[in-house]
Amino acid sequence: MSMHLQRDLESLEQxxxxxxxxxxxxxxxACQSLRELRVDIVQEVLASEETVNYREVEIEEExxxxxxxxxxxxxxxxxxxxxxxxxxxxxxxxxxAVNIGERTHSxxxxxxxxxxxxxxxxxxxxxxxxxxxLDSFVRLDVELARDVCARDDVVDELNRQVIxxxxxxxxxxxxxxxxxxxxxSASRHVxxxxxxxxxxxEDVIYLVDGDIAxxxxxxxxx
Numbered sequence: 001m002s003m004h005l006q007r008d009l010e011s012l013e014q015x016x017x018x019x020x021x022x023x024x025x026x027x028x029x030a031c032q033s034l035r036e037l038r039v040d041i042v043q044e045v046l047a048s049e050e051t052v053n054y055r056e057v058e059i060e061e062e063x064x065x066x067x068x069x070x071x072x073x074x075x076x077x078x079x080x081x082x083x084x085x086x087x088x089x090x091x092x093x094x095x096x097a098v099n100i101g102e103r104t105h106s107x108x109x110x111x112x113x114x115x116x117x118x119x120x121x122x123x124x125x126x127x128x129x130x131x132x133x134l135d136s137f138v139r140l141d142v143e144l145a146r147d148v149c150a151r152d153d154v155v156d157e158l159n160r161q162v163i164x165x166x167x168x169x170x171x172x173x174x175x176x177x178x179x180x181x182x183x184x185s186a187s188r189h190v191x192x193x194x195x196x197x198x199x200x201x202e203d204v205i206y207l208v209d210g211d212i213a214x215x216x217x218x219x220x221x222x
Contacts, residue, residue, distance in 0.1 A: 026097040031123035042101035103186040110179035116165035129197035148201035155194035
């Protein structure tokens with residue numbers, strides 16, 4: 001690998017990590033806004049989205065520039081391809097954080113609504129998955145990436161419990177249908193964040209092993 005390519009790849013990956021820090025904070029603050037019904041925090045999340053969108057385009061342009069100028073092969077080509085894919089997942093995670101903020105706006109109109117349990121636990125799990133997926137990328141740690149993939153099942157189970165709790169709540173009090181729908185939507189957004197963290201982890205497996213881990217069926221190991 002040439003020194004110029006090495007330098008450009010290192011700069012590219014640092015920009016991606018800077019992006020991931022902003023996105024992770026967006027998810028944390030969006031979930032906090034929902035838990036505390038704080039609309040003021042939502043404005044912070046919305047402001048961060050503009051930064052994420054701008055940086056996403058910058059990172060993609062950097063990737064294309066590296067491909068055009070250096071024509072990388074083998075593992076270097078996989079590194080650029082992986083950054084491109086992770087970049088897209090991070091932007092979608094940021095969008096989901098904004099969606100959670102929108103649910104905060106809606107639920108703030110129902111301050112007496114008693115939110116079912118487990119959403120906080122889901123959010124903590126999803127945020128930790130995003131963080132660990134990016135750590136696995138930095139460290140090229142396939143085992144950590146596989147652990148992130150496995151933890152998606154935990155978030156899915158928590159989401160199922162939330163759905164069950166919401167259904168029971170509606171059956172008990174039909175006047176809670178609208179806030180319950182907003183709460184369910186927020187839960188779904190958190191579950192999707194975990195899915196994107198899984199995508200990132202699978203991309204790390206591809207980067208290190210050259211093995212495409214997507215669409216594996218139950219019982220087939222990563």
